[in-house]
Amino acid sequence: MPLFKNLSAYDERSARLAGIALMVLSIFMFSFGDAMGKFLVGTYSVGQLLFLRACAALLLLLPLIWKQRHQFLHLERPRLQLFRVVLSTLEVAAFFLATVYLPLADVITYYLAGPIFVTAMSAIFLREKVGWRRWTAILIGFCGVLIALRPSAQTVSLPALIALGGSLSFATLMLITRSLRKTPDIVMASSQFVGTFLLGAVLSAFHWVPPTPGSLVIFAAAGLISVTALFCVNRSLKLAPASVVVPYQYSMIVWAVIFGFVVFGDVPQVATIVGAAIIIAAGFYIYLRERDLGRPSADVNPPV
Numbered sequence: 001m002p003l004f005k006n007l008s009a010y011d012e013r014s015a016r017l018a019g020i021a022l023m024v025l026s027i028f029m030f031s032f033g034d035a036m037g038k039f040l041v042g043t044y045s046v047g048q049l050l051f052l053r054a055c056a057a058l059l060l061l062l063p064l065i066w067k068q069r070h071q072f073l074h075l076e077r078p079r080l081q082l083f084r085v086v087l088s089t090l091e092v093a094a095f096f097l098a099t100v101y102l103p104l105a106d107v108i109t110y111y112l113a114g115p116i117f118v119t120a121m122s123a124i125f126l127r128e129k130v131g132w133r134r135w136t137a138i139l140i141g142f143c144g145v146l147i148a149l150r151p152s153a154q155t156v157s158l159p160a161l162i163a164l165g166g167s168l169s170f171a172t173l174m175l176i177t178r179s180l181r182k183t184p185d186i187v188m189a190s191s192q193f194v195g196t197f198l199l200g201a202v203l204s205a206f207h208w209v210p211p212t213p214g215s216l217v218i219f220a221a222a223g224l225i226s227v228t229a230l231f232c233v234n235r236s237l238k239l240a241p242a243s244v245v246v247p248y249q250y251s252m253i254v255w256a257v258i259f260g261f262v263v264f265g266d267v268p269q270v271a272t273i274v275g276a277a278i279i280i281a282a283g284f285y286i287y288l289r290e291r292d293l294g295r296p297s298a299d300v301n302p303p304v
Contacts, residue, residue, distance in 0.1 A: 020236075020245055022239065023249065024248050026232035027249055029228060029232065030225075031252050034104060037096050038096070038100075041099060043209065046093055047200045047204040047206070048207070049222075052211070052223070053223040056220040058190065061190050061193065065186065071184045077180065085191050087169050088173050088191075088196075090166075090169055092166075093199060094169065101157070101159035103268065104256045104260040104266065105256040108252055108256040109253065110160075112252070112253060113144070113171075115286060116142070116145075116283050117167065137282045137285045137286050141279050143278060144274075144277070146275075147274055148276060193223075246287060
């Protein structure tokens with residue numbers, strides 16, 4: 001009996017380590033995909049990026065969509081599903097549009113505030129009870145956003161506001177996703193890519209740059225990386241408790257700084273690093289409180 005007990009503990013520990021490894025890998029892939037997107041929008045339009053990236057992702061998802069096609073027939077709350085797709089499409093477009101003008105680390109910093117916005121909106125719009133501890137963390141998190149934004153007549157730019165608007169849309173998207181827990185994962189993922197495919201197709205009609213073979217490979221890789229990263233996140237959360245793996249999602253700011261410096265030569269400003277640190281600390285505290293209170297947590301995955 002002790003042998004089987006030790007074996008069980010070993011298997012659980014192995015599963016947790018595998019879950020952590022998959023989460024770290026997924027965040028690396030998300031960040032790498034974001035860097036590829038920022039590289040591409042230096043030459044091609046955001047619409048073209050959305051379109052070709054979604055094409056690659058949907059081609060990869062097509063076998064799963066066909067295999068689980070019956071799950072698309074009877075969806076809960078269809079209007080809310082549609083609103084979720086619209087939001088996800090707009091926030092992805094805002095994310096990549098902002099990266100045209102801002103360092104990747106700056107844009108990621110605003111998106112890291114998503115869970116903080118979710119908690120605040122839950123209290124305001126859904127009348128969920130939020131205690132003084134979480135309200136304090138929310139206010140501290142907002143201070144981190146302001147520090148990163150560096151508000152003044154000279155420094156607040158339209159791209160920064162676009163990134164912040166995308167972050168707010170992302171938070172609303174997470175809030176809606178909380179209320180659609182019965183929707184299968186394949187429906188959630190594929191519908192988001194369908195949304196970006198449609199918007200990208202419309203925008204690309206107005207500005208299309210013939211892609212080179214090398215660029216087509218990068219477009220395809222960006223889509224494939226996004227889908228693979230999503231699968232890694234889902235598998236990670238099945239192998240290990242969310243309380244173990246979710247904190248590793250904040251490592252995306254590290255990768256954003258690394259890719260921004262190595263690929264684009266962006267040196268993060270002190271305000272961005274300080275703001276990101278405050279946002280991460282506040283978001284992590286909110287996550288721990290909501291875990292203790294038994295509330296579903298808000299992921300901070302980058303846009304897909």
